Amino acid sequence: MKSFFEKQKFGSFISNEMDISSGKSVDHPCFVTKKPWKTCQHVTKEQVKLACASAKKASIELKNLTAYEKSALLIKTADLLRANKAYLAEIITREMGKPITESFGEVEYTASYFNWYAGEVVRIFGLEIPSRTKKKKIRVSFEPIGPCYFVTPWNFPLCMAGRKVSAALAASCPSINKPCTEAPITKLALAYIIKKAGWPSGSFNVLIGDHDVINSILLPSRDIKKVSFTGSVAIGKYLYKESIETLKKVTLELGGNAPFIVFEDANQIKAADELILSKFRNSGQSCVCANRILVHKNILDDFLEKVVARAKMLNVGNPFEEETQISTHRHPNSDKKAIAIIEDAIKKGAKRHLNSKAPYEPEVLTNVTKDMLAFQEESFSPIVPIMTFATIDEAITLANHTNYGLAAYVFTESIKTASYATENLEFGMIGLNDGLPSAAELPFGGIKDSGFGREGGPSGIYEFLYTKSISMKL
Ligand code: SIN
Secondary structure, three states, X not given: OHHHHOOOEXXXXXXXXXXXXXXXXXXXXXXXXXXXXXXEEOOOHHHHHHHHXXXXXXXXXXXXXXXXXXXXXXXXXXXXXXHOHHHHHHHHHHHHOOOHHHXXXXXXXXXXXXXXXXXXXXXXXXXXXXXXXXXXXXXXXXXXXXXXXXXXXXXXXXXXXXXXXXXXXXXXXXXXXXXXXXXXXXXXXXXXXXXXXXXXXXXXXXXXXXXXHHHHHHOOOOOOOEEEEEOOHXXXXXXXXXXXXXXXXXXXXXXXXXXXXXXXXXXXXXXXXXXXXXXXXXXXXXXXOEEEEEEEHHHHHHHHHHHHHHHHHOOEEOOXXXXXXXXXXXXXXXXXXXXXXXXXXXXXXXXXXXXXXXXXXXXXXXXXXXXXXXXHOOOOOOEEEEEEEOOHHHHHHHHHOOOEEOEEEEEOOOHHHHXXXXXXXXXXXXXXXXXXXXXXOOOEOOEEOOEEOOEOOOOHHHHHEEEXXXXXXX
């Protein structure tokens, strides 16, 4: 493993080999130190076609594996991820600046998906359905959908690819991953680990380079049966449109604008602690994090004091230092957003409580209103914009006032309030007194502009299977 991680030259990973023979070479400096680190060879059209053929060939071999063989391979992959966590965590932090302790957490989070599907894969049985006539038997089996195309983001560079490919492999589907330009090495490391675990050649291919080159071959291809994407609404809609001609199955996870509702009877200490976990994870750059904090007007002062005290204690610093909780090295677009959101809020009358001096520093805002970017946009920043409400219906109306529908959070000690709020919030995932609901066993995904389809949980594997019904006349 060490020799792979220490390589200088990287290229696309096709049929279990890294190809650095053609295409243009692009420098890939360390995101944190800005010093030269690796170079990446960009893929050619010919190589994209090879990857497609390789995935097609792997479908046959994957289909021939028994569920128990796949389960063992998934466990082996999880073990190898954990055994190489120091290398992987370092790559994640070098590529996108996440605090190193969180990068270790991301490796574990990724491994947990492989373990989850190792359990799921041996429980995918068919059905025998009673027929209305004695002369027929009706059987249903679940079949692999075929080669898939994954487009994955930079904010969780290992896990967003890992949770797609773990489900795909469990379902006997090979895949081709186009990583974001920011974090290709993490995906190549994942591909290398999948190879080392013993999966058939071509089971997971990674194409580095220009998305127009890759999309122009894979999106119109009839050999690619599914597209799974995590990222922006605009790119998600583009991939969806481009998949129409060949009617590919599509899964989209397109970001959020999560409300975090704190009712009057909430355990405020718990709510403040969970808000910090949710909001500042990955230095504010997660799609599920609390984005609009809605607090009952009678507890605003108490709750604000708790949040401000906790936010002040956070360690902002170099992501390679273990005690760092918020990285000084965030995506440049996230920093731009933070500046725009705070400027807009101040101009429209919001009050700031931490007087942050840089876009990566925590900020708490009150007097936030619906016309502010802080309410309307997914900030991807360590900003806590607080609004107040007087009634449960007002809180729910405010919470649902967004085109997004990924995650929402509710803090209350009342069963009645919890039940009413969870029923009426229009979001795919709800954290009830829980600021970090993400887990391999939880179906992850949204509604509205946050996309559709689910990853992980009991339904995750079915995103890669189609239903085959057999009617047998006796
Ligand atoms: C994301 O923010 O894109 C995913 C985070 C998660 O899996 O919890």
